[in-house]
Amino acid sequence: MQGKIFQEFMDIETVNAKLKKAGYPDTPLTQNEFCEALGVNGVISSDFS
Numbered sequence: 906m907q908g909k910i911f912q913e914f915m916d917i918e919t920v921n922a923k924l925k926k927a928g929y930p931d932t933p934l935t936q937n938e939f940c941e942a943l944g945v946n947g948v949i950s951s952d953f954s
Contacts, residue, residue, distance in 0.1 A: 915943065 920943065927934065927942035940948060 915945070 923943050924930075924934075924939075927938070929939075929942070934942065936948075940946065
């Protein structure tokens with residue numbers, strides 16, 4: 906891949922629906938379970954104030 910990274914962004918409504926279906930936030934998820942529930946290889950998160 907010559908050092909190139911390809912990414913796609915998922916809209917928040919889809920993220921929320923998939924996480925709710927997985928039982929989150931009532932059921933805590935590991936990082937791997939979180940990615941599996943979303944159908945992704947990784948998650949980038951941030952906290953802005």
